[in-house]
Amino acid sequence: MFAVIKTGGRQYRVVPEDVLEIGKIAGDVGTIVQLDNVLVLGGDTPVLGTPTVKGATVAAEVLDHKRGPKVIAFKKRRRKNSKRKRGYRDEITVLRITEILADGKKPTVGPRPKREKAAAKPAEAAAE
Numbered sequence: 358m359f360a361v362i363k364t365g366g367r368q369y370r371v372v373p374e375d376v377l378e379i380g381k382i383a384g385d386v387g388t389i390v391q392l393d394n395v396l397v398l399g400g401d402t403p404v405l406g407t408p409t410v411k412g413a414t415v416a417a418e419v420l421d422h423k424r425g426p427k428v429i430a431f432k433k434r435r436r437k438n439s440k441r442k443r444g445y446r447d448e449i450t451v452l453r454i455t456e457i458l459a460d461g462k463k464p465t466v467g468p469r470p471k472r473e474k475a476a477a478k479p480a481e482a483a484a485e
Contacts, residue, residue, distance in 0.1 A: 364380070365380030372454065377454070378451050378459060385472055386422065388419055389455065389467065391414045391416055391417075397410070413458050416466065417455060418453045418455055419450060420453055423448075428446070
């Protein structure tokens, strides 16, 4: 099953376990957020929304908040000794899609537990 969602003025086709970067949304890292603007629910019998599918949501886990690549806007006017350089970086939220829900159901999958880093080998064991 797949869904087409709309967030931040863009549309995304998602399936469970997809990881995607979208414009910043509210939510702490490790929490589950629900995205309500579902335009299409796909599967054996696709459902098209008018404009959205009633009662359909997509549950996603917030993995990270970060900043996108630097974008530089440079303008120069020839022979006028005039130039302007401005730049910015977008705020991005990284999500993992956990479930696609229909008929007003609530999410059943919670956030995944964080993996613990493997302990470094002691120097004594490495010398043997």
